[in-house]
Amino acid sequence: MNTADLGLPVEVPSTALFTDQYELTMLQAALKAGTAERRSVFEVFTRRLPNGRRYGVVAGTGRVLDAVENFRFDEGVLGFLRERAVVDGRTLDWLADYRFSGDIWGYPEGEVYFPGSPIMRVEGSFAECVLLETVILSILNHDSAIAAAASRMSSAAGDRPLIEMGARRTHELSAVAASRAAYLGGFTSTSDLAAGFRYGIPTVGTSAHAFTLLHDTERDAFRAQVDSLGRGTTLLVDTYDVAEAVRTAVEVAGPELGAVRIDSGDLLLVAHRVRQQLDELGARDTKIIVTSDLDEYAIASLAAAPVDAYGVGTQLVTGSGHPTCSMVYKLVARAASADPAAPLVPVAKKSTGGKTSIGGRKWAARRVDAEGTAEAEVIGTGPVPAGLADRQLLVELVKGGDVVTREPLDVVRDRHIAARAGLPLSATQLSRGEPVIPTEYL
Amino acid sequence: MNTADLGLPVEVPSTALFTDQYELTMLQAALKAGTAERRSVFEVFTRRLPNGRRYGVVAGTGRVLDAVENFRFDEGVLGFLRERAVVDGRTLDWLADYRFSGDIWGYPEGEVYFPGSPIMRVEGSFAECVLLETVILSILNHDSAIAAAASRMSSAAGDRPLIEMGARRTHELSAVAASRAAYLGGFTSTSDLAAGFRYGIPTVGTSAHAFTLLHDTERDAFRAQVDSLGRGTTLLVDTYDVAEAVRTAVEVAGPELGAVRIDSGDLLLVAHRVRQQLDELGARDTKIIVTSDLDEYAIASLAAAPVDAYGVGTQLVTGSGHPTCSMVYKLVARAASADPAAPLVPVAKKSTGGKTSIGGRKWAARRVDAEGTAEAEVIGTGPVPAGLADRQLLVELVKGGDVVTREPLDVVRDRHIAARAGLPLSATQLSRGEPVIPTEYL
Incomplete structure (x- = not known):
C-alpha cells in the first residue's frame, strides 16, 4: 500500500475509511448482541428539495458502485483501527473478511427525483449495509447537488455550449467529481484535466490574463498565442481595453479568429458591443465566450445576447447556492x-422533533398523463398497482455483491436530458417554486 | 502507476492533473514566444471576505506544499496529454522534466487574513509558476472556507468541545480536508476515520438511530451498546420518546452513563428537560451532546443551555453559507x-469591469496598537517601514523548490487561536459586519 506512488495530496488507502466511526462501533455492539446478521433494508432519500427547486438529479451512482467494490479493510486500515482502539479484536477480524454481498437497487443515474424518492436501496445483513452509509451519502449528496445546478444551467443555456471551469473554487478531487456531475447535467466540456483523464470528458482552455500581462504588449501576447495555438484559438480581450483588444485580436489573427473571451464587466452590454465590432471588422464567424461569475440566472439573462458559449465556475461547483443535498x-x-x-419488520424513527420517516421497503414509479408527461412520483410499500408496473424507477445495480449495471457517462447524460424533458414545462422555470410533481404515498 | 491498489473511487495519478487546461496551453505559447522563462511573481489574495464576515482564516498551506512536491508529469499523465493533443511535443518534453524550482512565501497556516492580504506568493519562471495556479487555488479556496466557518463555530462554542461530523454531506475527499480545516479552526474531533488516519485528528462516534431500530426494543439496543462499548458510551435518546429513552438509558447504564445525544427537536428546550431528568435520576455527570443541523448561530443560542458538546455536520463542510473563498x-x-x-516590472489587469488588482511584489504586516491588538493590515510594494519590520506576515515555505516549513497540525491550530485572539473583540461577533481591521496600502 504505497500511496506516494499516486502523488495525491491525500493518503487514503481504501474507501472503507470514508466512514464515520459510529458505523464501526454499531457493528461491534451488534456483533456482540447477535443482531448484526439481521437482514436489513436501508434507503437513501431526501425529505425535501433545496428551497425553491423543482426537481432533483440523481448523480454519483456510478461512483457509489466503484466505492462499494473498493470497500475493503486491508492491513493498513485494520492496523489504524487497532492502534486507535476504534473497535475490538472480534470486530477487526470480521472487517478483515468484509466484502459487500448484498443487493443494491436505485434510480438510474441521471434520473430526476423528488422529496421521498427512494433513490437507492441497500439490502443485506445489518452489518454489511450499515458500514456503507457514510461513503454512499458523501457521493450522492455531493454529486447530486452539482448535477442539479448543472441541469438548471444547461436548460437556461439552451443549445449554447457550457464549459465547466470551477476546479479552482473547490477541493481538487471534488472538482473532478463536479466535472462529471456537470457533464451529466448537460455541460459540454471542462477545463479540468483530471476530469478529462478520469472520465473522458472533453477538455478545453486557451489563456488567462497572466499570459497577456507576461508580454510587453497585448499585441505581443495575442501574436504569441496565435502563433502557437492557431487562428482558431480564443483570445481573452478584457485585460486592458476591450475595444482595443478586439481590434488587435482581429488584426493579429484575421477574421478566422476562433473566439474572444470576456471575463468581466456588464456581459450583456459588452457582448453586444463586441459582436458589432467583430462584424464590422469582418470577423463574423468569430465566437464570443463569456465567463464571469455566471449562474443559471445570469445565463438566462444573456439568452438574447450575442453569446456563443458560457464558462461557469464557482456557482457550478458550489451547487448554485445549494452545495449539498439533504439525503x-x-x-x-x-x-x-x-x-x-x-x-x-418495517421500522422508522418516531420522535416528535421532525426527521421522521416512513418504514418499509419501498417501490417507486412515475405516473404520467395521456401525453406521457410526469404527473406524480408514487411511492409505496405494498403491491405495485398494475398501471404503474412498467413505470417503476428502481433498477438493480448490485446483485449478491456484484455490480450488474455499469453505464458510460454519455448514456447517463442522455438519460438526464430525457428525464427532464418528461417533466411538466414548469420544471425548468428558474423562479422559486414547489417540486414540479407531487409525491404520493400508497 | 496502479491506482486500483488504493481502492480510491478516483484514479488521478498526480497532482499535475489538478490543473486547468489553459495553464498548459499558455505554457506552450510562452515556450514558443521565448517568454516562458521570464522571472515572475504570482500572488494569492482575495478582493473581499464573504458578505458580513469579519476575518478570514488561512488554511490548506500544508496541503499546498504536498501538492507542489507531487506535481510531476509522469508517463501516465504525459500519455494522456499526448493522446488528447492538449499541447505539442516540445511542451510535453518540457513537462516531463518539470519540478518546481522557485520560491513560495505565505502567511503561516492558521493566520487570519483580510481583503488584499497576499496570503501566498509564488516566484520563479512564468512557466513553472503558472502551472501551479489551479491546484493552489483549489486547496486554499476550499480549506480556508471551511476553516473560517469552523473558527466562528469554535468561538461561539467557547470551551465546549466541537465534533466535526459532516463527511456524509460533502465529497468523500473534501470531507477529509474539511476535517483538517475544522480541527485547525478549533474543532476537537471528527467522525471521519479517513481524517483520523491521514491527519491524526481524534475520532469519535458511538451509534445512530439505525442501531436502535435494529433491535426489538430501545432497551435492547441500549443494553447491546453498553455491553459492548461500556457505560461511558453515548446513547442516542431521540428515536422514540426522549423522556422514556433517558429513563431507560440510566436504568441500563446506571449513573456512570457517559452521555446522551439529542439529534432532533427544539434543542434548547429538550436539553434543559433532559438535564433536569438526568439530575433527578442521579446521573449528574452524564453529559449532553447535541447534533442537529447546527451552525455558529445555533451554537451561540445554546450557550446558556446545559449542553456539554456539539456535533456539527452540514454547515461546517459547506462553510456555513460560504463554501468557497474568492481567492x-x-x-x-x-x-x-x-x-x-x-x-x-509590476503588472496588473486594468479593464474597467471590476477585477482589477494592484501590481508589484508585496509585503504585508499587521500593525498593532499599544495593547498589542491588531489595528490594520498594511500591504506595500516599497520598503517596509521600520515600525512594521518585525510584524511582517509572509514566511518562507519553499526555497529553490524545497519545502522548508512543515508544521504539525496542532501548531497550526494553536496559531489560529492566538491570531484570532489578537484581533479586536468584535472579530468574533456573529452579526454581519465589515472586516474587523482595515487594509491599508503603502
Missing part, C-alpha cells in the same frame, strides 16, 4: 431475528 | 526579458 440513509426494515427466513 | 492567483510582476538579471 439520508435510513434503516426502513429489518428481520426480527438473524434467521435468513425471518420476515422483514 | 485568485495573479501575476503581479515579471521580468522584462528572460535574462535572470532583468528587473521585475
Whole structure:
C-alpha cells in the first residue's frame, strides 16, 4: 500500500475509511448482541428539495458502485483501527473478511427525483449495509447537488455550449467529481484535466490574463498565442481595453479568429458591443465566450445576447447556492431475528422533533398523463398497482455483491436530458417554486 | 502507476492533473514566444471576505506544499496529454522534466487574513509558476472556507468541545480536508476515520438511530451498546420518546452513563428537560451532546443551555453559507526579458469591469496598537517601514523548490487561536459586519 506512488495530496488507502466511526462501533455492539446478521433494508432519500427547486438529479451512482467494490479493510486500515482502539479484536477480524454481498437497487443515474424518492436501496445483513452509509451519502449528496445546478444551467443555456471551469473554487478531487456531475447535467466540456483523464470528458482552455500581462504588449501576447495555438484559438480581450483588444485580436489573427473571451464587466452590454465590432471588422464567424461569475440566472439573462458559449465556475461547483443535498440513509426494515427466513419488520424513527420517516421497503414509479408527461412520483410499500408496473424507477445495480449495471457517462447524460424533458414545462422555470410533481404515498 | 491498489473511487495519478487546461496551453505559447522563462511573481489574495464576515482564516498551506512536491508529469499523465493533443511535443518534453524550482512565501497556516492580504506568493519562471495556479487555488479556496466557518463555530462554542461530523454531506475527499480545516479552526474531533488516519485528528462516534431500530426494543439496543462499548458510551435518546429513552438509558447504564445525544427537536428546550431528568435520576455527570443541523448561530443560542458538546455536520463542510473563498492567483510582476538579471516590472489587469488588482511584489504586516491588538493590515510594494519590520506576515515555505516549513497540525491550530485572539473583540461577533481591521496600502 504505497500511496506516494499516486502523488495525491491525500493518503487514503481504501474507501472503507470514508466512514464515520459510529458505523464501526454499531457493528461491534451488534456483533456482540447477535443482531448484526439481521437482514436489513436501508434507503437513501431526501425529505425535501433545496428551497425553491423543482426537481432533483440523481448523480454519483456510478461512483457509489466503484466505492462499494473498493470497500475493503486491508492491513493498513485494520492496523489504524487497532492502534486507535476504534473497535475490538472480534470486530477487526470480521472487517478483515468484509466484502459487500448484498443487493443494491436505485434510480438510474441521471434520473430526476423528488422529496421521498427512494433513490437507492441497500439490502443485506445489518452489518454489511450499515458500514456503507457514510461513503454512499458523501457521493450522492455531493454529486447530486452539482448535477442539479448543472441541469438548471444547461436548460437556461439552451443549445449554447457550457464549459465547466470551477476546479479552482473547490477541493481538487471534488472538482473532478463536479466535472462529471456537470457533464451529466448537460455541460459540454471542462477545463479540468483530471476530469478529462478520469472520465473522458472533453477538455478545453486557451489563456488567462497572466499570459497577456507576461508580454510587453497585448499585441505581443495575442501574436504569441496565435502563433502557437492557431487562428482558431480564443483570445481573452478584457485585460486592458476591450475595444482595443478586439481590434488587435482581429488584426493579429484575421477574421478566422476562433473566439474572444470576456471575463468581466456588464456581459450583456459588452457582448453586444463586441459582436458589432467583430462584424464590422469582418470577423463574423468569430465566437464570443463569456465567463464571469455566471449562474443559471445570469445565463438566462444573456439568452438574447450575442453569446456563443458560457464558462461557469464557482456557482457550478458550489451547487448554485445549494452545495449539498439533504439525503439520508435510513434503516426502513429489518428481520426480527438473524434467521435468513425471518420476515422483514418495517421500522422508522418516531420522535416528535421532525426527521421522521416512513418504514418499509419501498417501490417507486412515475405516473404520467395521456401525453406521457410526469404527473406524480408514487411511492409505496405494498403491491405495485398494475398501471404503474412498467413505470417503476428502481433498477438493480448490485446483485449478491456484484455490480450488474455499469453505464458510460454519455448514456447517463442522455438519460438526464430525457428525464427532464418528461417533466411538466414548469420544471425548468428558474423562479422559486414547489417540486414540479407531487409525491404520493400508497 | 496502479491506482486500483488504493481502492480510491478516483484514479488521478498526480497532482499535475489538478490543473486547468489553459495553464498548459499558455505554457506552450510562452515556450514558443521565448517568454516562458521570464522571472515572475504570482500572488494569492482575495478582493473581499464573504458578505458580513469579519476575518478570514488561512488554511490548506500544508496541503499546498504536498501538492507542489507531487506535481510531476509522469508517463501516465504525459500519455494522456499526448493522446488528447492538449499541447505539442516540445511542451510535453518540457513537462516531463518539470519540478518546481522557485520560491513560495505565505502567511503561516492558521493566520487570519483580510481583503488584499497576499496570503501566498509564488516566484520563479512564468512557466513553472503558472502551472501551479489551479491546484493552489483549489486547496486554499476550499480549506480556508471551511476553516473560517469552523473558527466562528469554535468561538461561539467557547470551551465546549466541537465534533466535526459532516463527511456524509460533502465529497468523500473534501470531507477529509474539511476535517483538517475544522480541527485547525478549533474543532476537537471528527467522525471521519479517513481524517483520523491521514491527519491524526481524534475520532469519535458511538451509534445512530439505525442501531436502535435494529433491535426489538430501545432497551435492547441500549443494553447491546453498553455491553459492548461500556457505560461511558453515548446513547442516542431521540428515536422514540426522549423522556422514556433517558429513563431507560440510566436504568441500563446506571449513573456512570457517559452521555446522551439529542439529534432532533427544539434543542434548547429538550436539553434543559433532559438535564433536569438526568439530575433527578442521579446521573449528574452524564453529559449532553447535541447534533442537529447546527451552525455558529445555533451554537451561540445554546450557550446558556446545559449542553456539554456539539456535533456539527452540514454547515461546517459547506462553510456555513460560504463554501468557497474568492481567492485568485495573479501575476503581479515579471521580468522584462528572460535574462535572470532583468528587473521585475509590476503588472496588473486594468479593464474597467471590476477585477482589477494592484501590481508589484508585496509585503504585508499587521500593525498593532499599544495593547498589542491588531489595528490594520498594511500591504506595500516599497520598503517596509521600520515600525512594521518585525510584524511582517509572509514566511518562507519553499526555497529553490524545497519545502522548508512543515508544521504539525496542532501548531497550526494553536496559531489560529492566538491570531484570532489578537484581533479586536468584535472579530468574533456573529452579526454581519465589515472586516474587523482595515487594509491599508503603502
